[in-house]
Amino acid sequence: MERKNWRDFKLYAITAANYHPGRSMLDVMEQAILGGADIVQLRSKDASKEEILEDARALRELTNQYGVPLIINDHIDIAIAVGADGAHFGQDDLPLAEARRMLGPDAIIGISTHSLEQALAAERGGADYIGVGPVYPTGTKPGRTAVTTAYVREAAEHVRIPWVAIGGIALGNVDEVLAAGATRICAVSAIVGSASPADTCRSFRARIDAAAAAGAPRDDGRLYQAAAVEEAAETQGGIGGEAAAGELGSAASAGGRGAAGDEAAAIDQAGEPGPFELTLNGRRELTTAQSVEELVASLGLEGRSMVVELNGEIIARESWAAARLADGAVVELVHFVGGG
Numbered sequence: 404m405e406r407k408n409w410r411d412f413k414l415y416a417i418t419a420a421n422y423h424p425g426r427s428m429l430d431v432m433e434q435a436i437l438g439g440a441d442i443v444q445l446r447s448k449d450a451s452k453e454e455i456l457e458d459a460r461a462l463r464e465l466t467n468q469y470g471v472p473l474i475i476n477d478h479i480d481i482a483i484a485v486g487a488d489g490a491h492f493g494q495d496d497l498p499l500a501e502a503r504r505m506l507g508p509d510a511i512i513g514i515s516t517h518s519l520e521q522a523l524a525a526e527r528g529g530a531d532y533i534g535v536g537p538v539y540p541t542g543t544k545p546g547r548t549a550v551t552t553a554y555v556r557e558a559a560e561h562v563r564i565p566w567v568a569i570g571g572i573a574l575g576n577v578d579e580v581l582a583a584g585a586t587r588i589c590a591v592s593a594i595v596g597s598a599s600p601a602d603t604c605r606s607f608r609a610r611i612d613a614a615a616a617a618g619a620p621r622d623d624g625r626l627y628q629a630a631a632v633e634e635a636a637e638t639q640g641g642i643g644g645e646a647a648a649g650e651l652g653s654a655a656s657a658g659g660r661g662a663a664g665d666e667a668a669a670i671d672q673a674g675e676p677g678p679f680e681l682t683l684n685g686r687r688e689l690t691t692a693q694s695v696e697e698l699v700a701s702l703g704l705e706g707r708s709m710v711v712e713l714n715g716e717i718i719a720r721e722s723w724a725a726a727r728l729a730d731g732a733v734v735e736l737v738h739f740v741g742g743g
């Protein structure tokens with residue numbers, strides 16, 4: 404089974420046997436993986452060490468079968484014993500430096516954070532990813548203060564390592580979390596407590612993919628449009644924040660770019676292409692992508708099955724790199740969310 408880069412994960416599923424009485428943990432987690440969960444954590448708060456070890460072994464086998472990374476919550480010894488891909492620790496668990504020493508440089512180490520200060524400390528300390536939450540109050544960790552989407556927004560702006568929003572996230576509020584800038588979602592009860600974990604995961608993935616296709620996230624974690632406006636401000640010599648969004652067309656032209664329909668995109672004074680405007684699935688967006696291939700990559704959709712139409716013409720996959728984008732281009736992008 405080919406493994407993708409774990410950093411590309413979008414949907415993080417965590418075990419919680421209390422939410423699925425009568426169904427086995429392995430069956431529920433297999434359904435979650437089949438539905439699109441692409442990283443899995445064993446989190447078991449009430450079981451004995453022996454039971455956790457047994458579950459960890461079984462989950463290791465399952466996740467290996469599907470090429471999905473396995474993270475063990477809290478128990479570093481069990482992570483080592485079963486050859487997990489990594490471990491997750493909270494603010495009061497084993498210190499990060501100690502965990503790294505014990506797990507080695509290649510292990511994936513995740514740290515829970517509840518404020519930007521903690522996030523930046525984890526980043527400096529060498530965490531591989533962080534949890535951002537609990538975004539909403541949740542029965543899975545009762546009594547914890549919700550950090551709200553305000554912290555999600557801060558994370559989107561400042562955190563440069565992979566980060567995942569967690570806590571009280573369900574299909575009814577996930578769009579709000581994505582709109583705040585999250586590009587990865589973690590859910591416990593909403594997934595393992597649902598009648599069909601596979602369908603629920605498919606729905607989560609569809610929402611996450613839709614947010615990406617709508618032009619929100621970039622690989623660097625900054626909001627796509629906001630980042631483009633900031634870059635425009637830099638390259639055009641200081642267009643101010645919010646006003647820049649509306650004024651970009653004229654400001655960019657002043658920087659030497661042709662009108663809508665020009666073949667060449669803007670080149671700024673440093674020789675870098677500047678942002679220009681296109682219509683993506685009916686929405687006006689700013690991009691610096693020079694070709695369809697770059698546009699798809701900038702949306703984080705590489706490798707996805709999709710049909711791309713540029714200015715009314717369907718572009719075959721092998722022509723994406725050659726299909727140049729220019730100011731005023733009209734792009735329709737339909738990608739298919741894989742099931743099973």
Ligand SMILES: Cc1ncc(COP(=O)(O)OP(=O)(O)O)c(N)n1
Pocket residue numbers: 415444446476477491492493494496513514515516533534535544567569589
């Ligand atoms: C992905 C992810 N984020 C946060 C947590 C919570 O970890 P922690 O704060 O240590 O709390 P417990 O899960 O141990 O109760 C997590 N497990 N995973």
Ligand SMILES: Cc1ncsc1CCOP(=O)(O)O
Pocket residue numbers: 515536537538540541542543544569570571572589590591592593
């Ligand atoms: C483990 C953990 N850490 C922060 S919130 C949380 C629980 C998330 O569970 P749920 O998705 O059911 O709210």
Ligand SMILES: [Mg+2]
Pocket residue numbers: 476477491492493496
């Ligand atoms: Mg913990």
